[in-house]
Amino acid sequence: MTALFQQLPIQPAQPYMIYYDSLSTVKMTENSGKHERTKHIEVDWHFTRDQVNAGKLKVQHISTTLQLDGPFTKALPVHTFVELISKLNMKAIHA
Structure with missing residues (x-):
């Protein structure tokens, strides 16, 4: 950079x-x-x-639960997964 x-x-x-x-x-x-x-x-x-x-x-x-790469790198509880992908303007279609 x-x-x-x-x-x-x-x-x-x-x-x-x-x-x-x-x-x-x-x-x-x-x-x-x-x-x-x-x-x-x-x-x-x-x-x-x-x-x-x-x-x-x-x-x-x-904190691990605040890292935006979490949904791509590890298994997370559903509520944490949904919260993080919403911060990335993504939607969990199967959650």
């Missing part, structure tokens, strides 16, 4: 936000220390942590 915005030329007013439903993952992006349990983490997590430390990216926790 940064490369695209630089070509347009658009500068974001604040860091890009990523919302994630795993509180431990959010904490790992904030913690710059290396731990025994994190030595096998993929390179993209280290890149993300570096971007957070540089102030270019912010990772924030969000």
Whole structure:
């Protein structure tokens, strides 16, 4: 996204936000220390942590029930499913 915005030329007013439903993952992006349990983490997590430390990216926790991708990625209770797809202007024809 940064490369695209630089070509347009658009500068974001604040860091890009990523919302994630795993509180431990959010904490790992904030913690710059290396731990025994994190030595096998993929390179993209280290890149993300570096971007957070540089102030270019912010990772924030969000409840699983509030993530709009939920209906596409996991089984949800019917009321949660209907609520989330309605926020996407979709309609559950079988719910």
